Amino acid sequence: MRRKLAVLTVAAGLLAAVGAVAVNRPSEASTAAPVAENYGQYTLMFERSAGQYWAGGSAAGQWSWSPLSATVSDISWGDPKAWPPKNAERFVKSGDWVLLDGYNDGAGRPLTQIQRMTSEKIGDAACNNLQDLSSAGGKQHYAQWTIPADGYCIDGTGTIKPPNGSTTVNFRHVQKWLPPHPCSNADFPGQTCITQVEQWWDDNNHPYSLQLDRSIELARGLGMAFTNRTTVPVNWNADGRYYWHY
Numbered sequence: 001m002r003r004k005l006a007v008l009t010v011a012a013g014l015l016a017a018v019g020a021v022a023v024n025r026p027s028e029a030s031t032a033a034p035v036a037e038n039y040g041q042y043t044l045m046f047e048r049s050a051g052q053y054w055a056g057g058s059a060a061g062q063w064s065w066s067p068l069s070a071t072v073s074d075i076s077w078g079d080p081k082a083w084p085p086k087n088a089e090r091f092v093k094s095g096d097w098v099l100l101d102g103y104n105d106g107a108g109r110p111l112t113q114i115q116r117m118t119s120e121k122i123g124d125a126a127c128n129n130l131q132d133l134s135s136a137g138g139k140q141h142y143a144q145w146t147i148p149a150d151g152y153c154i155d156g157t158g159t160i161k162p163p164n165g166s167t168t169v170n171f172r173h174v175q176k177w178l179p180p181h182p183c184s185n186a187d188f189p190g191q192t193c194i195t196q197v198e199q200w201w202d203d204n205n206h207p208y209s210l211q212l213d214r215s216i217e218l219a220r221g222l223g224m225a226f227t228n229r230t231t232v233p234v235n236w237n238a239d240g241r242y243y244w245h246y
Helices: 041-044
Strands: 016-018 021-026 047-057 058-068 072-078 090-092 097-104 109-125 140-144 152-161 169-183 191-202 209-219 223-232 236-245
Touching: 041 209, 041 223, 047 223, 058 223, 109 140, 140 152, 140 169, 152 223, 191 223
Parallel strands: none
Antiparallel strands: 016 021, 047 058, 047 236, 058 072, 072 090, 090 097, 097 109, 097 140, 109 152, 152 169, 169 191, 191 209, 209 223, 223 236
């Protein structure tokens, strides 16, 4: 339930000497438009990528992406000792958005829980100036594919149901996405990350209440769970230690 905004690149001007006179000559690159990064560079969602995050000196969990097409990919999260897990989340790239479609019993399997939004709003990184988002067929607007220069917030409510509609979980998901910034953990200093700050409420077999409050960094070229700072349901920290392709 959990896992965009732009690095501006400006080339320095060239200093060229002509005879005894120094003349500043800006390079062509200095007038070029900034190159926007995208969500795929930080998640590696369309690569057969995987990673492991550690807490307290031992493996706390593992993730892996399973691309199913050029626009659809499942991500699995679980215990590395019991891999693969019998659950995954399905994400769909549609235009300039990454959408969350639902959940299944393992990467590549049909959806067993379908998530549909009843309300979505987008605003600035402080969740102010919220405006309605047009529906994407009910799928959740999870993150913008092209990473904007400024952070943004998505506040959405919806339901999770099996295909037969026999049960309903009501939820609210608030995400703040922060633009690229320098980041480090104990094993990977000097990286560049985007940050997802998220809160999740639901009524899944309990009264409707806050179930998750955390901040996660995603590292460019490495992937998910670079750092994890959780305060709800418990105070807990974990950092990415191993990253690979399979």
